[in-house]
Amino acid sequence: MSNVFGASGEALRERVGTLAQVVRVDSFVEAEGPARGARRLRLVNGGGLEIELHPDRALDIGQVTVDGIPVGWISPTTITAPEAYEAQGNGWLRSFGGGLLATCGLDSFGPPSDDAGQMLGQHGRIGAQKATIVRSDATADGIVVEAVIRQAAVFGENLVLRRRISTAAGSDTVRIDDTVTNESFAEQPHMILYHMNLGWPLVDDETTIDVPAVSVKPRDADAVAGEAHRTELGAPVAGFREQVYLHELDTDAPTTVTVTNPVRGLEFTLTFSGVELPFLYQWKMVGQGHYVLGVEPANSPNVFGRAAARAAGELPVIAAGASVSYSLEFRLRRIEPSVAPDRERDAA
Secondary structure (H helix, E strand, O other): OOOEOOEOHHHHHHHOOOHHHOOEEEEEEOOOHHHOOOEEEEEEOOOOEEEEEEHHHOOEEEEEEEOOEEOEOEOOOOOOOHHHOOOOOOHHHHOOOEOOEEEEOOEOOOOOEEEOOEEEOOOOOHHHOOOEEEEEEEOOOEEEEEEEEEEEOOOOOEEEEEEEEEEEOOOOEEEEEEEEEEOOOOOEEOEOEEEEEEOOOOOOOOOEEEOOEEEEEEOOHHHHHHHHHOOEOOOOEOOOOOEEEEEEEOOOOEEEEEEEEOOOOEEEEEEEEOOOOOEEEEEEEEEOOEEEEEEEEEOOOOOOOHHHHHHOOOOOEEOOOOEEEEEEEEEEEEOOOOOOOHHHHHHO
């Protein structure tokens, strides 16, 4: 049994009328705005973490807070109901709400492309598919939510994502376990990217990112221009153009990416296996109102769409009836802060 605010076992039971006082899953249906009608779950884990899940967006993760401090970036569109999704071209951006996790795939990520006559929109369809919740438990040991999400078409792909999101009671860690199965009778393309979006106040002037990469490759001229400062975030910049870097990872050991704000005393770590996810994209976007750091494990080194991945021989596939599994774990913790930033000292 886990430790919840310093108590466990009989001591914990003696101090609460119901476990839901400290560990629970709250269930909502959105009533207003572009999310109207969509489901939302809030996980309270008794360790200072609150995690919002969106079952109608592939059980993706929305805002996450630690001791009440938000760490996910929320875009101007907000996290919408799936009906707002636009499948064609760059329409994905019209309902990309951010959140700590927006899953991209299951058969394509990157910009729109024409792959052998099949028109594919930006970052794939899975993030707009509704989940079937098959388990939602909150106990003294922790919280587990499991769901099944299907991406399918007549005469097309039939890919099933089985997702499990869990957190131990009293812990500072959340785990994502995914299995993707090709339930069709033919080999299918399979591209997946875990678009994790970190925002203010975790991301701020003093924030740094550390990725233990074997090699780093800038995506384009904008990334080349900013490469000397890619590990630093800095203040928001007017007219900033996004910079994307491809990190090739060591497949012989787990990868741990660390994002630290030493002034605010916040640290985010993401750990996953480089065997299934041997690449990581770093999305640095520090524009005004679009101030976000993307940490994005992926299974392909080609971020230019499925047609480009196929042409380069970098398109992963799943055989008929086969499955592939992915596990990621992120940790949010408070650390001893350094001195206050100058702007706060000046305000004082």
